[in-house]
Ligand SMILES: Nc1ncnc2c1ncn2[C@@H]1O[C@H](COP(=O)(O)OP(=O)(O)OP(=O)(O)O)[C@@H](O)[C@H]1O
């Protein structure tokens with residue numbers, strides 16, 4: 074993979090098996106975000122192939138990619154919302170754009186907001202949220218469709234340890250329900266905390282290769 | 291992807307949730323409505339012009355082509371005799387279906403616009419007019435002139451082609467210009483809607499990116515914009531059309547006084563024509579916005 078300059082990373086072969094739990098680490102600028110973008114079809118690899126749910130990304134139509142994204146929940150590093158709509162609507166956005174009836178999911182939405190501790194902020198606009206609140210809202214938006222795969226890019230970047238633990242807890246529970254999880258993070262404590270609860274593999278991008286990190290963590 | 295009609299009707303029904311996803315824009319919305327209304331207003335006039343000149347061309351081309359006039363300019367005492375002689379000649383001319391001397395009243399009516407009513411036609415040295423109606427085959431004008439020259443010295447045959455042909459050509463050209471104007475107005479509308487849509491898409495680039503990331507299909511995102519612009523064009527064009535039709539309706543009528551002219555306006559079922567303007571406007575907006583949206587979306591992952 075390269076953005077036109079030097080190669081960012083290459084010679085990677087990885088299959089996320091259903092129900093697996095992965096961490097992705099590596100120094101800043103190593104390409105974690107880039108790697109996740111490849112995984113949800115926001116970027117095409119400059120070489121090699123990416124398969125989403127068995128289909129080659131290169132041969133997928135734009136609609137195919139859109140439909141695949143409904144099965145992948147993503148927490149972006151630069152969390153983006155529709156700034157003119159309240160938090161509740163933003164969290165429900167994947168439901169709205171995929172044509173679900175929002176009213177029948179109202180209970181689901183309320184539960185989820187409660188889980189991420191945003192019930193009292195449901196009617197606030199995204200611009201009125203703190204950084205941590207935005208990230209929690211982003212996680213809620215990522216999981217509301219009950220996707221098969223959840224990709225989270227630094228989901229705990231702006232939040233305190235206690236809230237991080239709660240988010241991790243949510244992801245671990247989702248993993249137990251059979252969801253595939255991949256979290257890009259620098260936070261070694263988070264990885265350790267997770268390892269005590271689930272079978273997590275830690276991947277590390279360094280020297281332009283994807284390596285499985287040692288057991289020292 | 292191309293616009294199709296079933297999708298069009300379905301999407302006009304609307305999706306309140308989808309509409310909220312794109313932030314409302316009061317000012318540009320009003321501009322679009324205004325532009326559509328102005329264009330529709332102009333289209334009504336171009337249409338009225340085309341239809342009126344069309345009527346004119348048809349009438350001059352059709353009716354007058356089969357009619358000609360014989361003018362008897364003779365001293366008063368010979369006028370009746372020469373008229374009778376001319377009628378006899380005409381009766382035996384092959385290709386003449388009917389010939390009829392105009393009555394005093396009819397001649398007075400013809401002169402009335404210039405001399406006013408109560409003109410004593412009978413006592414004036416005014417030529418007697420004979421209306422000649424051809425049959426489908428038509429007559430030989432040169433031959434008829436020769437016979438008239440021999441038998442009715444005061445007769446002058448005017449078969450109207452001299453002044454009719456340039457008028458018909460002018461009317462045809464005017465009609466063509468009218469339709470061309472409608473085409474240009476349509477193209478200009480498409481250009482304006484495209485620019486407005488492009489601006490709206492650019493202003494909402496972040497919204498579009500977010501929608502795309504959470505799994506919205508292109509048609510869904512495009513639909514939110516296309517619906518807006520189609521509805522704005524539809525309502526604007528409807529407003530402009532109604533105003534245009536009212537203006538045409540209120541045009542002073544010149545029918546009775548200038549019988550050979552035709553009023554600028556719609557007649558009979560032609561009033562249905564302007565009603566398609568809003569539909570055309572909406573269709574133009576639909577296609578233009580659809581194109582713009584898909585061009586923008588293609589550049590997004
Ligand atoms: N759109 C882009 N065009 C060109 N270069 C880019 C683009 N996006 C990222 N890069 C470069 O690619 C490299 C990897 O970026 P990436 O965002 O994947 O890193 P990261 O591992 O997520 O870093 P961080 O931990 O800081 O989030 C960086 O050097 C970055 O400058």
Ligand SMILES: [Mg+2]
Nearest residue numbers: 105106150226
């Ligand atoms: Mg990153």
